[in-house]
Amino acid sequence: DEARSVSQFSGTPGIVSVKDFFYENDTAYIVMEYIEGVSLKEYLKQKGGKLPEEEALAILRPVLEALEQVHGAGIVHRDISPDNIMLTFGEGDGSSGESGGSGIAPETVHGNIAAVRLIDFGAARMTAKNDQKSLTIILKHGYAPEEQYRSHGEQGPWTDVYALCAVLYRMLTGTVPEPAMDRLFSDDLKRPEELGAVVSPAVSDAVMKGLAVKKDDRIRTVRELEDALYAGKRLKNNRSEKRGRIRAAALAAACLVGIAIAGAGILFTAERLKSPDAAKRAAGQNEASNPTESGESFKEGRADQSAAAQAGDDFGGEAGEDGADVSLTLEENAHNPGEQIVWPRAETMIAGGENHLLSLRDDGTVLAAGNNSFGQCDVGEWKDVAAVYASNTFSAGLRTDGTVLVAGSDTLAQAVSSWQGVTMLALGNSHILGLTQDGRVLSAGTNTDGCCETGDWEDIQSVWAGNYVSFGITSGGKVKTAGQLSSNLTDEEGARERIGTWSGIRQIVDYMGYLYGLTDEGAVLCAGRAVEQNEESIRSWNNICRLQAGDGFVAGLQADGTLVALAGSINDQTEETAGWKDVAAISSTMYNLIGLKRDGSIVVTEPCKGGSSTLEEILSLTDAVQAVWLDDSLIVLRANGKVRNTGFVKYYENELADLSGWNDIVQLAANSDTAAGLCADGHVVYSKRAGVSIPNELVEEFGREGAADLAWERKELTPDLISGWRNVQAISLSADHAAALLLDKTAAAAGFPERQDLVDYHTGLTANGSCQVEGWAELKQVLALNGETVGLKEDGTLTTTREMPEEWAGYTDIESIWGNATFRTAAAIRSDGSVVYLYRGSDAYGQNNVNGWTDMVQLSVGRKHTVGLRADGTVAAVGDNFAGQCEVEEWSGIVSVAAGDSGTVGITDQGNVLLAGTLPNDFFVAESWPAVTVPDGR
Numbered sequence: 025d026e027a028r029s030v031s032q033f034s035g036t037p038g039i040v041s042v043k044d045f046f047y048e049n050d051t052a053y054i055v056m057e058y059i060e061g062v063s064l065k066e067y068l069k070q071k072g073g074k075l076p077e078e079e080a081l082a083i084l085r086p087v088l089e090a091l092e093q094v095h096g097a098g099i100v101h102r103d104i105s106p107d108n109i110m111l112t113f114g115e116g117d118g119s120s121g122e123s124g125g126s127g128i129a130p131e132t133v134h135g136n137i138a139a140v141r142l143i144d145f146g147a148a149r150m151t152a153k154n155d156q157k158s159l160t161i162i163l164k165h166g167y168a169p170e171e172q173y174r175s176h177g178e179q180g181p182w183t184d185v186y187a188l189c190a191v192l193y194r195m196l197t198g199t200v201p202e203p204a205m206d207r208l209f210s211d212d213l214k215r216p217e218e219l220g221a222v223v224s225p226a227v228s229d230a231v232m233k234g235l236a237v238k239k240d241d242r243i244r245t246v247r248e249l250e251d252a253l254y255a256g257k258r259l260k261n262n263r264s265e266k267r268g269r270i271r272a273a274a275l276a277a278a279c280l281v282g283i284a285i286a287g288a289g290i291l292f293t294a295e296r297l298k299s300p301d302a303a304k305r306a307a308g309q310n311e312a313s314n315p316t317e318s319g320e321s322f323k324e325g326r327a328d329q330s331a332a333a334q335a336g337d338d339f340g341g342e343a344g345e346d347g348a349d350v351s352l353t354l355e356e357n358a359h360n361p362g363e364q365i366v367w368p369r370a371e372t373m374i375a376g377g378e379n380h381l382l383s384l385r386d387d388g389t390v391l392a393a394g395n396n397s398f399g400q401c402d403v404g405e406w407k408d409v410a411a412v413y414a415s416n417t418f419s420a421g422l423r424t425d426g427t428v429l430v431a432g433s434d435t436l437a438q439a440v441s442s443w444q445g446v447t448m449l450a451l452g453n454s455h456i457l458g459l460t461q462d463g464r465v466l467s468a469g470t471n472t473d474g475c476c477e478t479g480d481w482e483d484i485q486s487v488w489a490g491n492y493v494s495f496g497i498t499s500g501g502k503v504k505t506a507g508q509l510s511s512n513l514t515d516e517e518g519a520r521e522r523i524g525t526w527s528g529i530r531q532i533v534d535y536m537g538y539l540y541g542l543t544d545e546g547a548v549l550c551a552g553r554a555v556e557q558n559e560e561s562i563r564s565w566n567n568i569c570r571l572q573a574g575d576g577f578v579a580g581l582q583a584d585g586t587l588v589a590l591a592g593s594i595n596d597q598t599e600e601t602a603g604w605k606d607v608a609a610i611s612s613t614m615y616n617l618i619g620l621k622r623d624g625s626i627v628v629t630e631p632c633k634g635g636s637s638t639l640e641e642i643l644s645l646t647d648a649v650q651a652v653w654l655d656d657s658l659i660v661l662r663a664n665g666k667v668r669n670t671g672f673v674k675y676y677e678n679e680l681a682d683l684s685g686w687n688d689i690v691q692l693a694a695n696s697d698t699a700a701g702l703c704a705d706g707h708v709v710y711s712k713r714a715g716v717s718i719p720n721e722l723v724e725e726f727g728r729e730g731a732a733d734l735a736w737e738r739k740e741l742t743p744d745l746i747s748g749w750r751n752v753q754a755i756s757l758s759a760d761h762a763a764a765l766l767l768d769k770t771a772a773a774a775g776f777p778e779r780q781d782l783v784d785y786h787t788g789l790t791a792n793g794s795c796q797v798e799g800w801a802e803l804k805q806v807l808a809l810n811g812e813t814v815g816l817k818e819d820g821t822l823t824t825t826r827e828m829p830e831e832w833a834g835y836t837d838i839e840s841i842w843g844n845a846t847f848r849t850a851a852a853i854r855s856d857g858s859v860v861y862l863y864r865g866s867d868a869y870g871q872n873n874v875n876g877w878t879d880m881v882q883l884s885v886g887r888k889h890t891v892g893l894r895a896d897g898t899v900a901a902v903g904d905n906f907a908g909q910c911e912v913e914e915w916s917g918i919v920s921v922a923a924g925d926s927g928t929v930g931i932t933d934q935g936n937v938l939l940a941g942t943l944p945n946d947f948f949v950a951e952s953w954p955a956v957t958v959p960d961g962r
Contacts (some may be wrong), residue, residue, distance in 0.1 A: 038090025040110070040143040059141055061113060064191070065106035074198035077223050081253060082134035083111070084192055087142050088253075091188070092246045095181045102179065103144060104187035105167045106194060114138040166190055166200035170237055173205050173870070182239045185249055189234030192253075196221040196231070206876040207237050209900060210858075227253055362425035365461060366410040366447055370609040370958050371570055372422075374620045377414035379613055381947045383626060384412050386957050390421060393942075393949045394613065395655075395925060396906045397887055399868065400432030414611075415451035416491075422449050428458060439468035452507075453491040459484055465496055475507025490534030501528040501544065509552060510537030519552040535573035542571050548580060561590055574612040581610045585622065600629040608958045616947050624955030628947045636684040637668040639943060647935040652694040653886075653924030656944050659699055660929075660937060665689045667701065671943055683711065695757040696846045706751045706767070746774050756808040758845035761794050763808040771797040771806050773813050773825075796825050807841045809848045814862070816841050820855065822862075832862065842883035851890065853880045859892060871903035886923030893921045899930055901940075909941030 041057040064083065068074065075083070087109060094101065114136050133140055169186035171177030190201050197219040207213055215232055216223045223231075230252035236242040243249045373384040380394030380401050388408045392401035398417040406429055411422040418432030426446045430437035436456055443466055446458040455469030455476050463484050467476035472492040481496050481504055488495040493507035503523050509516050519539060526549055531542040538558070539551035546567045550559040558578060565588055568580040579589040585606040601617060604627060609620040617629045639658075642648075647663040657671025665688040686709055689701040701709045746762050749772060754765040761775030773795035794811050800823060805816040815823040820837045822828075835852070841862070843850035849865040857879040865871035866888040874890055877900055882893040889903025889910055897917045901910035907926040915938060920931040927941035942949060 036090060036093060038086040038140060038142060039094070040141050056143075059110045059112060059143070061110050061139075061141075063107045064109040064111060064195075067111050068106060068195065068198075072198075074221070075195045077196060077221075077227060079134050080192060080195035081227070083109075083137065083140055083195070084188065085250070085254065086133065086140040088188065088246050088250045090142055091181075091184055092250070095184070095246060100179055100181065101142065101184050101187075102172065103164065104142070104184055104191060105164045106191055108142065108144045109191070110141045110143055111137050112139045112141070165203040166194075168204060169239065169242075170204040170208055171239055178239065180239075181245050182242050185234050185243050185246060186236075188246070188249065189231050189243075193231050193235065196223055196227075201235055203875075204237055205870075205873050205902075209876045210878040211237055211876075361408045361423065362427075364410075364424040365426045365445065366422055366424050368410050368959055370620060372411035372413070372609075373956065373958065374609055374611045374618055374626065375412045375414035375419070376611040376613040376616070376618050376947075377419065378416040379945050380414060380419070381611075381613060381618060381628075381950055382412040382414050382419055383620075383950060383953060384409060384956065385954075388424070391950075391953055392419070392906075393947050394945055396904060397925060398432040401906050402431045403429075406431075411449070413449045413451050415456075416453055418451070420449050420451055420456060422446060426461070428456075430456070433469075436469055440466075448487055450487040450489040450494070452489040452494065455489070455492075455494070457487045457489055457494055459487045459496075465494075467494065473508035477506045478504075486530070488532040488534070491536075493534060495532040495534070497529050497532065501530070502526070503529055503532060503541070509534065509539065513537045513552050516552075522551040522555075531571055533571045533573045533578070535578075536575070538573055538578065540571050540573065540578060542568060546583070554578070558590055570610055572610045572612045572617065574617065575614045577617070579610060579612070579617055581607055581619075587617075587619070589617065613945070613947060616945075618947065618950070620956075620958065622958050624958050626950045626953060628950060637670050639670050639939075642668050642670055643937050643939060645935060645937050648931045648937045649935070650692055650920050651922040651929040651931060651937065652692045652699065653922055653927070653929075653944075654694050654699060655696045655925065658924065658927070658929065658943060659683065659692055659694065661689055661692050661701075663935065665704065667692070669699075671945070691754060693755045693757045693762075695759050698757065700746075700755055700757055700762060702752055702755050706749075706753070708746050708749050708752055708755055708762075708764070710746060710762075746772075749774075754805065756806055756845075758794075758808040758810045758812075760810055761808055761813070763795075763797070763806045763813045765803055765806045769801060769803050769818070771800045771803055771813070771815055773797045773806075773808070794825055805841055807843050807850060809843055809845050809850060809863075811848070814841060814843070814850065816852075822852075829862070835860075840882070842885055844885040844887060847887055849885050851883050851885055853883060857881070857895070859883065865890060866903065869904040873902045882921060884921045884923040884928075886928075887925050889923055889928070891921045891923040891928050893918055893930075897933065899928075901928060907941040911940045915940075 040059060043055040043057060062070075087104075091101065167187045167190040169183055171179050171183060186204070193199070193201050193216060196216045199219055202213055213232070213235065216228050230243070230249065233252070234243045234249055243252065368384060375382045377394070377400060380392060380396065382403065383391045385391060388410070390403040390406045390409055390412055392403050394401065396402065400414070400417055400419045403419060403421065406421050408423045408425070409421040409429070410424045413420040413422070418430060418436060420440075421429040423429065426444055428440040428443045428446055428449065430440055433454075440456060440458065443458050445460045445462075446466065447461055448459040450457040452469070452475060454472065455467060457478065458466040460466065463482060465478040465481045465484050465487055467478050469476060471477065475489075475492050475494050478494055478496065483498050484496040484504070485499050486497045488497070490507075490510065493505060493509050496504040498504065503526055505520065505523065509519050513519055523539065523541070526541050528544045529541045529549075530544050533540040533542075537552045538554040540554055540562075541549040541551070543549065546569065548562045548565050548568055548571065550562060554562075562578070565580050567583050568588075569583050570581040572579050572581075577589060579587055579601065581587055585608065587601045587604050587607060587610070589601045601619075604619055606622045607619045607627075608622045611618045619627045621627060642658065642660055645660065645662065645668070648660050649663050650661040652659050654671070657669055659667060659669040661667055667683045667686045667689055669683050683699070686701050688704045689709075690704050691702040693700045693702070699711045703709060746764075749764055751767045752764045752772070753767050756763045761773055763771060763773040766772055775795060794813055797806070797813055797815065800815050802818045803815050804818050807814040807816075811826070813825045816838055817823065820835070820839070822832050822835055822838060822841070824832075835854075837855040838852045839855050841850060841852045843863070844865070847865070848863055850862040851874065852860055852862055854860060859874040859877045859880055861872050861874065865885060869888045871888055871890050874892065877892050879894045879896065880892045881895050884891045886903065886909070889901060889905070891912065892900045894900065897919070899912040899915045899918050899921060901912045901923075903910060905911065909923070909926055909928045912928055912930065915930050917933045918930040918938075919933050922929045924941075925944050926946070927939055927943060930938040930940075932938065
């Protein structure tokens with residue numbers, strides 16, 4: 025729609041003309057007018073960086089007049105900048121060094137500038153659509169207003185007004201305005217005259233008004249801007265008499281350019297085009313002359329211009345010999361669905377990963393809940409999806425046309441972007457399988473133990489995967505395997521032999537060495553650890569149509585919609601699922617069983633909730649003073665020195681379930697899975713889990729046995745070493761050590777590692793020396809990060825156990841330091857209340873966009889978002905807002921903040937606890953999602 029609307033302005037002065045288009049190879053090709061000239065960006069370089077007011081206004085006016093017509097059609101350009109404004113030149117020795125040869129009188133625009141044209145409508149959007157869908161974030165820092173940094177920011181003519189004024193500011197001052205997000209909380213943008221520009225007060229006022237950060241404070245329309253800039257100004261020439269004389273040079277043969285703005289994910293896509301060959305004929309092309317097929321390079325007028333030669337009639341003629349209309353749209357995830365080969369099925373409408381959950385909606389979109397540490401829940405822009413799948417750290421969506429989407433792994437997303445004709449997926453720990461229509465198995469990802477070596481498999485009817493193993497079931501119900509079954513198996517060869525005897529298999533489940541096969545008759549077979557643990561009990565199961573396993577349990581869905589659930593070791597789901605009826609499909613996270621009922625609602629078990637309190641009880645407190653987050657829970661310190669905690673814990677064997685025995689606590693500290701409390705007498709109490717998580721990174725670094733030993737050592741060593749600490753005034757925890765600020769302003773640090781040859785598994789950095797703080801003095805704060813201790817001295821300078829970063833040497837005014845130990849990110853508040861990142865956080869979500877923050881007194885650094893507390897008790901937050909954790913702008917009277925993975929806590933001056941977002945691993949939000957339509961059958 026946008027492209028069709030833009031095409032109506034072909035021939036309009038000030039806008040590049042769209043001549044034609046065609047669709048080929050899943051790409052829409054736009055035939056555009058070729059413009060011989062230079063960009064405004066290049067022209068400014070030639071002119072020394074800036075222009076006089078008269079020339080700048082003359083250049084801008086044709087663009088304003090053109091945009092007034094474009095906006096009148098409901099279209100916003102959204103990408104205006106000096107490199108998208110082209111200048112052509114008349115006769116003379118123009119400073120461009122080029123002659124356009126157009127025969128235009130030198131005074132046409134200004135001097136020898138014959139014409140000014142706005143190009144590149146690749147980011148344009150119809151404003152009427154803004155209220156209904158999220159817009160792609162298209163950014164040119166300095167030229168993009170704040171609403172373009174938000175996918176749901178309200179965009180309109182005022183969006184282009186900001187960019188136009190930024191362009192004028194650049195022409196007048198030689199300087200690009202500061203990015204809008206940096207000005208959001210502290211606007212120190214200098215007026216043009218403050219930067220030495222000779223500019224009239226009216227123009228300066230108009231520029232600053234147009235650059236207002238908030239859209240409501242900004243000039244709203246191009247007409248208003250034009251009135252403000254040109255009031256009382258007389259043009260030197262009558263451009264209306266000369267418009268017909270302006271021409272742009274054209275190439276002899278059309279160059280057809282597929283317009284794709286890769287960084288923004290924007291692509292022109294044709295929704296209805298029945299005959300690509302006819303479209304090529306309409307564009308005056310044939311097979312031989314198509315440059316995409318001949319291998320010839322595109323001839324471009326300049327390097328940064330996506331343009332093509334004038335060719336054929338003006339846009340708007342018939343698209344082909346069938347006369348079909350062609351509709352062009354600009355979509356945020358540009359995808360033109362092909363023929364449908366995949367349809368929703370109940371069993372692939374829900375999917376659980378280790379700590380996240382996906383649900384397919386009726387409209388082909390996807391909802392997600394749970395942990396988003398790797399971006400596995402970033403599925404909000406997915407469309408045309410027919411099936412969802414989840415792994416430990418990434419998610420996959422199978423579109424209706426057999427193409428594949430991935431969230432949580434850029435590497436895998438790129439690897440599967442070319443897959444086509446896929447009808448089923450299977451996800452391992454770090455690999456993905458795709459079953460094609462012809463029975464072939466595609467694979468991508470880390471080929472651990474050969475798990476991706478499926479290229480010779482044939483006649484495959486379904487695919488399944490464990491962490492590092494792939495399974496293919498043939499049409500005869502036999503099982504093929506690739507990779508290692510499980511590191512937890514003592515007799516892997518015996519497990520393989522047993523699986524080799526199976527036949528009539530329809531589903532394979534492998535969870536940590538517990539192997540199950542579901543037969544066509546509804547019986548369940550066991551292999552691996554499941555033989556010893558569960559085979560006797562499972563033997564009686566019958567009429568099973570779906571299996572699901574998690575940590576310590578296996579469940580079977582019966583054809584009548586009821587469940588049988590078995591406690592394999594520690595996780596008994598039987599009682600909680602006893603009342604489940606009319607269930608159409610099941611899935612699970614690591615510890616939660618999830619059911620999709622036939623009425624389209626979702627049910628979730630709750631076996632993992634722990635702590636001394638419920639969330640409701642914590643939110644009703646009136647004496648809270650501090651909060652800290654672990655990966656799976658929230659801990660709150662009360663004014664009486666007691667502690668409350670709640671959460672959906674990931675590990676069953678733990679000692680963190682109830683901290684009500686802690687007393688006389690004055691400060692809390694936490695890392696991803698452990699908490700410490702500083703007591704009023706200066707000693708430290710420490711929670712230690714009995715269960716130990718062994719990260720895959722440790723396995724890869726030290727082998728399976730070494731990784732297990734190392735994980736246990738980490739959990740057991742630190743508490744023993746710090747139990748004797750006294751005279752402590754503040755504590756900080758990382759995954760490998762604890763650090764303390766002592767009353768005499770020195771530091772103490774203890775914990776893993778004592779060994780000097782180990783590498784921190786999160787950062788890959790050598791961890792030795794992280795506890796070497798001897799000699800530190802005159803400190804006001806210490807911060808423990810994985811593999812490092814950072815100290816803040818009373819004079820505002822920093823010290824560290826690692827090599828000092830060069831930029832830190834310039835910091836002499838630091839007031840406080842804050843960090844996330846697990847991801848080794850850290851930020852500091854300076855004496856003026858501003859914020860600087862010492863170790864940057866997640867760029868993908870804008871976590872580091874704190875440059876404009878002022879008057880800050882406390883920070884909290886989450887995995888992907890940053891929270892700042894101002895002196896006036898209000899709160900700012902930037903970064904990942906997947907669960908609403910950044911929605912804190914209405915808070916007031918706050919005295920302490922804490923950022924978790926999916927939530928932000930604020931403690932008020934009345935001792936109340938406010939929560940934005942959710943608790944970690946809170947899958948129960950899914951029970952409130954709107955019901956979906958469950959297809960007949962399973």
